[in-house]
Amino acid sequence: MNKLIFGRYYPGNSFVHRLDPRLKLILNILFIVLIFFAQHWPSYVILGAVVVVSVWASGIYLSFFLRGLRPMLWLILFTVGLQLFFTSGQHVYWQWGWLSLSREGLINAGYIAARFLLIIFMSTLLTLTTQPLEIADGLEYLISPLRVIKFPVNEVALMLSIALRFVPKLMDETTKIMNAQRARGVDFNNGSLLKRAKALLPLLIPLMMSSIDIASDLTTAMISRGYRDGEGRTRYRILKWQMRDSWVLGAFVVISTGMLVLERMM
Amino acid sequence: MDITFKQVDYTYQADSPMATLGLRDINLHFKSGTYNAIIGQTGSGKSTLLQHLNALLIPTKGEVVIGQQVVTPQTKNKELYDLRRKVGLVFQFPESQLFEETVLKDVAFAPKNFGKSVAEADEIARRALRLVGIAPELEDKMPFDLSGGQMRRVAIAGVLAMEPEVLVLDEPTAGLDPVGREEMMTLFAKIQSERNLTVILVTHQMDDVVRYAEQVVVMEQGRVLKTGQPQEIFADIPWLHQHNLELPSTGRLVQQLQQQGFQFSQVPLTVPELLAQLTPQLKQVVTYE
Numbered sequence: 168m169n170k171l172i173f174g175r176y177y178p179g180n181s182f183v184h185r186l187d188p189r190l191k192l193i194l195n196i197l198f199i200v201l202i203f204f205a206q207h208w209p210s211y212v213i214l215g216a217v218v219v220v221s222v223w224a225s226g227i228y229l230s231f232f233l234r235g236l237r238p239m240l241w242l243i244l245f246t247v248g249l250q251l252f253f254t255s256g257q258h259v260y261w262q263w264g265w266l267s268l269s270r271e272g273l274i275n276a277g278y279i280a281a282r283f284l285l286i287i288f289m290s291t292l293l294t295l296t297t298q299p300l301e302i303a304d305g306l307e308y309l310i311s312p313l314r315v316i317k318f319p320v321n322e323v324a325l326m327l328s329i330a331l332r333f334v335p336k337l338m339d340e341t342t343k344i345m346n347a348q349r350a351r352g353v354d355f356n357n358g359s360l361l362k363r364a365k366a367l368l369p370l371l372i373p374l375m376m377s378s379i380d381i382a383s384d385l386t387t388a389m390i391s392r393g394y395r396d397g398e399g400r401t402r403y404r405i406l407k408w409q410m411r412d413s414w415v416l417g418a419f420v421v422i423s424t425g426m427l428v429l430e431r432m433m
Numbered sequence: 434m435d436i437t438f439k440q441v442d443y444t445y446q447a448d449s450p451m452a453t454l455g456l457r458d459i460n461l462h463f464k465s466g467t468y469n470a471i472i473g474q475t476g477s478g479k480s481t482l483l484q485h486l487n488a489l490l491i492p493t494k495g496e497v498v499i500g501q502q503v504v505t506p507q508t509k510n511k512e513l514y515d516l517r518r519k520v521g522l523v524f525q526f527p528e529s530q531l532f533e534e535t536v537l538k539d540v541a542f543a544p545k546n547f548g549k550s551v552a553e554a555d556e557i558a559r560r561a562l563r564l565v566g567i568a569p570e571l572e573d574k575m576p577f578d579l580s581g582g583q584m585r586r587v588a589i590a591g592v593l594a595m596e597p598e599v600l601v602l603d604e605p606t607a608g609l610d611p612v613g614r615e616e617m618m619t620l621f622a623k624i625q626s627e628r629n630l631t632v633i634l635v636t637h638q639m640d641d642v643v644r645y646a647e648q649v650v651v652m653e654q655g656r657v658l659k660t661g662q663p664q665e666i667f668a669d670i671p672w673l674h675q676h677n678l679e680l681p682s683t684g685r686l687v688q689q690l691q692q693q694g695f696q697f698s699q700v701p702l703t704v705p706e707l708l709a710q711l712t713p714q715l716k717q718v719v720t721y722e
């Protein structure tokens with residue numbers, strides 16, 4: 168289970184770790200938007216460089232990211248495959264029925280693969296370098312303008328932080344139950360697809376039961392400590408925007424403007 | 434089955450910077466058919482050690498020999514199927530592994546996985562349920578409708594139904610009431626002698642340790658601190674205090690009696706031993722008065 172690093176915090180004190188979570192969230196969103204403006208290879212070189220520098224600045228081994236890619240591999244291959252064989256184009260290299268391999272298909276597939284990699288790396292970097300609670304705090308801040316339209320910002324933020332807080336706990340619980348069932352002869356890794364799907368039942372049901380237990384314990388604990396709603400509560404953790412956050416934001420604006428100008432010229 | 438650990442190291446998340454030490458340089462021998470106890474503080478590596486006994490964890494270094502099977506860092510998962518059947522592992526709070534619609538089905542789950550037919554598995558399951566004291570009326574209930582103590586028994590029956598040669602128990606009585614605890618421990622002792630099982634028990638109940646164990650292993654920070662018979666382990670009271678280990682309740686009583694001037698040649702660990710040494714002294718007191 169530890170292979171699924173998405174959602175796992177990687178303790179550290181690097182430059183990226185210390186950035187404001189709000190900044191990291193905004194940059195992640197902007198980065199994804201920017202990726203969809205990238206139509207030519209030079210843009211991908213720029214975006215790739217941004218990712219490489221960010222990963223380097225986080226001090227986390229590349230192998231750690233690569234291992235995290237594995238669960239997404241089939242999704243990526245599937246989408247790339249679709250692009251590869253179902254894009255129609257002029258320079259057809261190979262054709263068989265309605266399957267065709269064209270130059271446009273190759274290029275599109277390359278771009279799609281690059282986009283996937285860039286997005287996964289960036290969002291993995293966010294969750295690796297930012298504690299779940301920081302992410303929740305950052306999100307609460309970012310959605311707080313919605314309060315104007317009576318959106319329950321505090322409650323949603325609380326739900327989020329609770330959900331995020333329990334991701335590692337549920338993963339540990341999953342490992343524990345998997346081990347218990349493996350000791351009873353379940354094989355999660357071998358056998359036909361149907362057999363493996365059936366093997367999930369002894370895992371999912373106990374997991375659901377224990378989630379419900381955790382939730383009801385938490386509810387009791389919160390009520391007995393007098394929780395009502397989030398309105399007007401003061402904060403224990405206060406986010407502070409630093410000079411380095413402004414610098415990073417500035418650098419990102421410059422790079423993305425540069426990329427967009429470059430795109431326009433081509 | 435004999436079980437031997439040879440210079441076993443285990444590291445969690447070994448190939449990442451988050452690596453945490455699980456076990457370090459473990460050398461141990463559990464003789465076939467004996468009752469063994471592992472004690473030590475929380476986090477000392479007891480559960481990690483147990484998971485090596487049926488190769489749920491594979492050593493990062495060294496080797497574990499279980500019966501004929503040698504488990505080394507290179508061992509492949511496929512080779513371990515047979516081992517898993519022979520070693521029954523009852524995890525901490527095993528009731529969290531229940532999942533079937535009925536109690537009977539849940540207990541029959543493991544034998545079915547290990548190749549028994551449905552009829553055979555049900556038969557074995559019924560026997561296991563009787564053994565742990567679950568009445569036939571409960572067989573068709575949902576496991577989740579039972580009380581906590583009953584769920585624990587069903588989960589344990591689920592492991593006994595594998596008819597293992599080695600029974601590994603990780604704090605099996607934690608959270609049970611005293612009567613339930615007593616019944617459970619008596620049950621394990623009974624099965625052990627009837628089927629000549631090798632039992633390896635992790636517990637914080639020192640009374641159970643002195644009562645049942647032939648060999649005690651003391652762990653601290655991933656290492657084995659000491660192994661020996663209960664008499665050897667519990668003889669050195671300052672050493673026990675130094676390592677934050679409790680005495681069995683007779684031992685605590687003896688300490689207070691010593692302060693009152695009673696003499697003991699060796700620390701008695703069980704009630705009969707205590708009586709044997711105490712009665713003559715009490716008789717003396719009575720005659721003086």
Ligand SMILES: Nc1ncnc2c1ncn2[C@@H]1O[C@H](COP(=O)(O)OP(=O)(O)O)[C@@H](O)[C@H]1O
Pocket residue numbers: 342445446453454455473474475476477478479480481482
């Ligand atoms: N899945 C895991 N990942 C990382 N570290 C673990 C894991 N399980 C246990 N540990 C660590 O290994 C050490 C020994 O734990 P454990 O064997 O559970 O001790 P015990 O059973 O004696 O309480 C502890 O320091 C614990 O934090």
Ligand SMILES: [Mg+2]
Pocket residue numbers: 476479480525603
């Ligand atoms: Mg433990």
